[in-house]
Amino acid sequence: xxxxxxxxxxxxxxxxxxxxxxxxxxxxxxxxxxxxxxxxxxxxxxxxxxxxxxxxxxxxxxxxxxxxxxxxxxxxxxxxxxxxxxxxxxxxxxxxxxxxxxxxxxxxxxxxxxxxxxxxxxxxxxxxxxxxxxxxxxxxxxxxxxxxxxxxxxxxxxxxxxxxxxxxxxxxxxxxxxxxxxxxxxxxxxxxxxxxxxxxxxxxxxxxxxxxxxxxxxxxxxxxxxxxxxxxxxxxxxxxxxxxxxxxxxxxxxxxxxxxxxxxxxxxxxxxxxxxxxxxxxxxxxxxxxxxxxxxxxxxxxxxxxxxxxxxxxxxxxxxxxxxxxxxxxxxxxxxxxxxxxxxxxxxxxxxxxxxxxxxxxxxxxxxxxxxxxxxxxxxxxxxxxxxxxxxxxxxxxxxxxxxxxxxxxxxxxxxxxxxxxxxxxxxxxxxxxx
Amino acid sequence: xxxxxxxxxxxxxxxxxxxxxxxxxxxxxxxxxxxxxxxxxxxxxxxxxxxxxxxxxxxxxxxxxxxxxxxxxxxxxxxxxxxxxxxxxxxxxxxxxxxxxxxxxxxxxxxxxxxxxxxxxxxxxxxxxxxxxxxxxxxxxxxxxxxxxxxxxxxxxxxxxxxxxxxxxxxxxxxxxxxxxxxxxxxxxxxxxxxxxxxxxxxxxxxxxxxxxxxxxxxxxxxxxxxxxxx
Numbered sequence: 001x002x003x004x005x006x007x008x009x010x011x012x013x014x015x016x017x018x019x020x021x022x023x024x025x026x027x028x029x030x031x032x033x034x035x036x037x038x039x040x041x042x043x044x045x046x047x048x049x050x051x052x053x054x055x056x057x058x059x060x061x062x063x064x065x066x067x068x069x070x071x072x073x074x075x076x077x078x079x080x081x082x083x084x085x086x087x088x089x090x091x092x093x094x095x096x097x098x099x100x101x102x103x104x105x106x107x108x109x110x111x112x113x114x115x116x117x118x119x120x121x122x123x124x125x126x127x128x129x130x131x132x133x134x135x136x137x138x139x140x141x142x143x144x145x146x147x148x149x150x151x152x153x154x155x156x157x158x159x160x161x162x163x164x165x166x167x168x169x170x171x172x173x174x175x176x177x178x179x180x181x182x183x184x185x186x187x188x189x190x191x192x193x194x195x196x197x198x199x200x201x202x203x204x205x206x207x208x209x210x211x212x213x214x215x216x217x218x219x220x221x222x223x224x225x226x227x228x229x230x231x232x233x234x235x236x237x238x239x240x241x242x243x244x245x246x247x248x249x250x251x252x253x254x255x256x257x258x259x260x261x262x263x264x265x266x267x268x269x270x271x272x273x274x275x276x277x278x279x280x281x282x283x284x285x286x287x288x289x290x291x292x293x294x295x296x297x298x299x300x301x302x303x304x305x306x307x308x309x310x311x312x313x314x315x316x317x318x319x320x321x322x323x324x325x326x327x328x329x330x331x332x333x334x335x336x337x338x339x340x341x342x343x344x345x346x347x348x349x350x351x352x353x354x355x356x357x358x359x360x361x362x363x364x365x366x367x368x369x370x371x372x373x374x375x376x377x378x379x380x381x382x383x384x385x386x387x388x389x390x391x392x393x394x395x396x397x398x399x400x401x402x403x404x405x406x407x408x409x410x411x412x413x414x415x416x417x418x419x420x421x422x423x424x425x426x427x428x429x430x431x432x433x434x435x
Numbered sequence: 436x437x438x439x440x441x442x443x444x445x446x447x448x449x450x451x452x453x454x455x456x457x458x459x460x461x462x463x464x465x466x467x468x469x470x471x472x473x474x475x476x477x478x479x480x481x482x483x484x485x486x487x488x489x490x491x492x493x494x495x496x497x498x499x500x501x502x503x504x505x506x507x508x509x510x511x512x513x514x515x516x517x518x519x520x521x522x523x524x525x526x527x528x529x530x531x532x533x534x535x536x537x538x539x540x541x542x543x544x545x546x547x548x549x550x551x552x553x554x555x556x557x558x559x560x561x562x563x564x565x566x567x568x569x570x571x572x573x574x575x576x577x578x579x580x581x582x583x584x585x586x587x588x589x590x591x592x593x594x595x596x597x598x599x600x601x602x603x604x605x606x607x608x609x610x611x612x613x614x615x616x617x618x619x620x621x622x623x624x625x626x627x628x629x630x631x632x633x634x635x636x637x638x639x640x641x642x643x644x645x646x647x648x649x650x651x652x653x654x655x656x657x658x659x660x661x662x663x664x665x666x
Contacts, residue, residue, distance in 0.1 A: 005547050016535050322531045325492060326545040326592065327520025329513050428492050432531060 001332050010339040024308040028348020028408050031298030036356035036404050038290035044393040046283040050276055058130055059252035062259055065244045065268040077241035086247050089261050091254040096125045097242035099229040105177040112159035118222040120229020129248055136170055136209030142228035145205040148221045149213040169207045177202050178232050302415040309341050309419035320423050321431025330424035337420035338413055345412020349405045360394035367393050438465040439600045439631050440489055445498035447484050458484045460655040471632040471665055473646035481655040482635040483604050490523045490602045491515045520549050524593030528605035530585040532577040539573045542592045563591035583614035603634040619645050
């Protein structure tokens with residue numbers, strides 16, 4: 001029997017039982033929808049958390065911190081010797097110390113208050129770490145500052161500016177007020193720190209550049225030279241020590257090995273990459289559990305298909321006898337009924353998948369709308385609203401769609417095995433006498 | 436010339452209500468090509484069982500059925516299906532057409548299972564229906580046809596795969612006498628074209644009008660063989 005004729009026979013038989021087909025497929029529709037939506041929710045959660053983690057830095061970056069000495073009250077730091085040691089670690093391409101400017105108070109642009117957080121970095125290494133200046137250049141002295149990619153829009157939001165500030169900011173001046181450091185030697189910690197900043201001082205910083213989008217933290221941070229950061233923090237010393245440094249691995253695949261070696265040297269490490277790896281297993285389990293919950297309704301659907309096929313075979317017993325009398329083999333009969341069961345599964349799976357895609361789209365829109373409303377309510381700014389509208393909570397990748405269709409057809413096929421075998425093994429004479 | 440079918444000491448026993456029931460008790464016969472052999476006997480005499488075993492729809496309890504020298508007992512279910520598909524054409528008393536299919540689709544069915552391409556199937560089905568006088572009812576469903584027309588469709592279906600043996604179980608049993616005569620005329624015409632028939636009937640008139648040989652079965656055994664009117 002040709003595959004084309006087999007398909008034609010299957011669809012002709014299914015056309016004869018439209019209502020039963022619709023009702024039985026409905027079970028598969030519900031089952032497929034449950035599985036797809038549950039798994040897509042798991043994927044959406046994973047993707048969102050991974051995005052958040054991605055915002056913590058590029059996949060090749062490892063944050064290195066000194067290990068705490070038990071019992072010691074002193075905050076351990078990393079000095080130039082430690083940086084040299086870290087640079088020697090296999091697969092480490094570069095190491096960069098960074099110092100948060102912790103004394104920064106309010107900032108002002110065109111006489112409007114804006115929020116600013118700044119970090120001091122070695123400008124000679126900054127671009128090596130993958131950060132690109134999109135407009136202008138990097139700072140060369142203590143009076144210059146470069147802004148992260150999202151900062152122009154953040155400043156525009158906070159200052160109540162309506163227009164795009166990029167052009168105004170480039171070459172523009174920010175009046176920044178610095179307070180006396182709260183903790184001794186915060187940020188950079190020399191052995192003999194001298195703290196002599198007045199209680200409050202205002203500096204005029206010129207914006208010399210704007211960075212290309214990188215990660216969430218860099219995009220919303222301003223950068224100054226290390227010397228400037230130390231000066232703002234009130235630190236005067238030739239021996240710079242950092243609370244942490246960033247080591248860059250030569251590839252994301254080597255991050256785990258780099259971290260392992262650094263830990264063996266006595267450092268604490270953290271990377272978005274290793275965190276993501278750890279979470280991947282957790283999310284795999286979550287997706288499995290959610291999928292299994294959806295699978296329960298698929299099990300019920302499978303019983304429905306088996307029931308429909310059994311009834312159908314009972315009603316068509318005489319027809320099966322006729323087919324056998326004119327030369328159909330048991331295998332051919334089996335294929336017809338297995339094909340019908342698989343087609344019911346595939347039909348239900350297709351409708352279920354389409355339904356899932358529409359439901360996911362609507363649900364994403366509703367949740368995005370709610371988050372955007374919340375963000376506006378909290379005056380979180382256009383950037384936050386923009387992020388909310390890009391966030392998807394139900395993500396249906398192509399593989400999930402294909403899996404859903406194959407799984408639904410497979411469930412139909414499995415549910416049809418016993419009834420099809422029964423049909424194949426029917427005694428033709430008994431079948432022909434069936435009324 | 437080789438026999439179309441040779442039956443040797445055929446026995447068939449059923450278990451009914453826990454008791455053995457001997458339906459055939461040592462039947463032996465041979466059917467020659469081009470013959471019309473009628474098997475006559477009262478209800479329950481075993482004539483339908485004999486046809487079913489010869490046609491590969493049932494298996495004997497003992498004895499041998501040779502189809503052109505090949506023993507049916509040695510065939511597994513798949514080969515037996517293949518034998519029915521290519522060597523046998525069945526015509527039943529109750530027509531046994533698939534109600535959801537048109538006359539053409541019913542006639543095409545054996546060819547569909549034989550893997551014949553759709554275009555060839557359609558041509559052969561149309562020709563077969565034309566030869567049984569139903570060329571104008573080709574797309575009609577069984578419910579739209581009279582009993583005689585349904586039996587013509589069944590005959591067209593039986594001849595479509597050019598079988599070596601046509602088995603007809605009471606082919607006129609469900610028809611009025613005039614229609615029955617038309618069906619017998621069709622069978623006679625097909626026999627004149629070279630087809631071999633084995634027909635079961637309890638109607639002596641039918642047997643005498645069409646058979647070359649009449650085999651009387653009583654209680655599962657051949658009681659008498661006589662020359663039919665067609666010889």
